[in-house]
Amino acid sequence: MNFDEIVERKIAHSRKWCKYPNKDIIPLWIADMDFKAAPEIVNDLQSILDHQIYGYNDFNKVVVQNLVKYVDRKLSWITSHADYMFLPGMVAGINVACRALTNEGDAILTATPIYPPFMSSVKLASRKLVKLPLEIVDGHYSWNFTKLEELLSDTALKIKLILLCNPHNPVGRVWNKDELENIAALAKKYNVYICSDEIHYGLVLDKNKKHIPIASLNDDSKMRTLTLMAQSKTFNLAGLDCAYMIAANPEIRAKLAKITTGLFFSPNIFGLSATNTAITKCDDWHDELIAYLNNNLTEIIKYVSQWQDIEMIRQEATYLAWLDCRKFASKHNINNIHKWFEENGVGLGDGSDFDADGFVRINFATQRAVLIEALQRMKDAINQVQ
Ligand SMILES: Cc1ncc(COP(=O)(O)O)c(C=O)c1O
Incomplete structure (x- = not known):
């Protein structure tokens, strides 16, 4: 290339x-790239275009099967087909998470600086936004876990959801196992959900770092986390509107479905195809x-x-x-x-x-x-x- x-x-x-x-x-x-998509993606999109019939499709089922294999192969993360739901984009997922996993009067916490929709989605859902500033410790941006606990334990604040960005936009950290375990342990202690935006998971540049989905840490984090992912950032497909959420907890899935059913449909064939080719051939x-x-x-x-x-x-x-x-x-x-x-x-x-x-x-x-x-x-x- x-x-x-x-x-x-x-x-x-x-x-x-x-x-x-x-x-x-x-x-x-x-955040999109000035590079052409992989030729394999372009070829597969071309075949769909050439077919000349753009009717309803069930291709999402094939893509989910391949996603299950992909996250296992790339991230050693075991997921099930039933855990997946498609989204028209990640920001839609963040907005749905805020509305589905909290109630009016609740608060949602995120670590700042942060990709702007993490803040606007909280406001759009009429929830309270609680910001936890990241701090520079030993030359790295870090979470202050003491402050995180102070905020979560403040019952007047009513924090019910942590919006996590991993890897983090804009500071570029790949949160390590200890950091994620700390977040997960505090989420457990104070019984809050986690929505983890992992759109940048394919863009780890540092060879010594590995992306770890917070939901993959242990059984508890698996059941309290909604993970949002897409191939769009890594393979430059953002305009094709295809992202997905992974939730092992049926209660979380039911809460999401209450909002999305009848509104969100399986992404169009081009978005699905590009995602599928990205994870199988690229x-x-x-x-x-x-x-x-x-x-x-x-x-x-x-x-x-x-x-x-x-x-x-x-x-x-x-x-x-x-x-x-x-x-x-x-x-x-x-x-x-x-x-x-x-x-x-x-x-x-x-x-x-x-x-x-x-x-x-x-x-x-x-x-x-x-x-x-x-x-x-x-x-x-x-x-x-x-
Ligand atoms: C952390 C994060 N989430 C979501 C998005 C946008 O995703 P989408 O275009 O699928 O809504 C971006 C884009 O830069 C991002 O950095």
């Missing part, structure tokens, strides 16, 4: 590339992607390490680099760092959307040449004020 191939995306109405019409701004914001493409992303990340670190007052911790997963520009912005009286980079030709993710003013997020799933041009623009802008 030639990940260096430049692909014109504006003609295909790309949200990422159409954000700045008629402006010379390199868009490195929303291991080599996936390996090449991870190598390419790792090289891009190394490039970013080369640049950022030269920039005074801008800090970044090499992430373990995702193609999203998380930069702390607070010191830099305050030193140079820059009010809005995101806007400032835009004015200097680079469109990044805005930290304030993630509950982190002064941070920006670089989506580095792009061609190396595009990334380097963007980094060079950032460097030039920084050098001008330093």
Whole structure:
């Protein structure tokens, strides 16, 4: 696969590339990739297109069988066919989880900074949002378990659900076994559900890290967790609207079904097919992607390490680099760092959307040449004020 191939995306109405019409701004914001899908996926989609009949289908049954095998093969996680329900997308799953697993007046906890729908879905469900800020300990973003316990034990707060992001967007941590066990143990102690968004599970970049689904830890976590997954992030299929949830607990499934039955249908044949091909035929493409992303990340670190007052911790997963520009912005009286980079030709993710003013997020799933041009623009802008 030639990940260096430049692909014109504006003609295909790309949200990422159409954000700045008629402006010379390199868009490195929303989390999709500038790479073509694996040829195997394209071929299988082409066969469906060529069939020329797009009627109802039961392909979801085949895909679930293959997903059961895939999560076992990749994550050593044993699941059952009955545990799976398809979703039109992960965000739909987060919103449904908030509504199905809590009642009005309850609170939902999440660790910040966080992918924005973790916060908006709580508000949309009219629940209370409780934020637990991640802390940097020994050079890593970490959960503060003492504070987590304080919050969960506060009966006035009525926290009934933890929204977990693993691997975490935007800080890029792959939560390790100890951390997950701590979260699971506290969830058990205070009897709260866990909704674990694991969309980035195929994007572990650090060879020494392994993604562990929190539901796979033990019988208790298995029964209190709703896991949300998709192939969309890893294989660049987000526009095909296919995600899935896995819940071993029939009570959780019944609560979800109460909301989704009659509203959510099995995803369309294209989304199902792309997901199926990704999990059955694309291991080599996936390996090449991870190598390419790792090289891009190394490039970013080369640049950022030269920039005074801008800090970044090499992430373990995702193609999203998380930069702390607070010191830099305050030193140079820059009010809005995101806007400032835009004015200097680079469109990044805005930290304030993630509950982190002064941070920006670089989506580095792009061609190396595009990334380097963007980094060079950032460097030039920084050098001008330093
Ligand atoms: C953690 C996380 N969850 C969900 C999504 C979006 O998923 P979907 O497009 O399937 O709703 C993203 C996209 O970046 C994400 O980072």
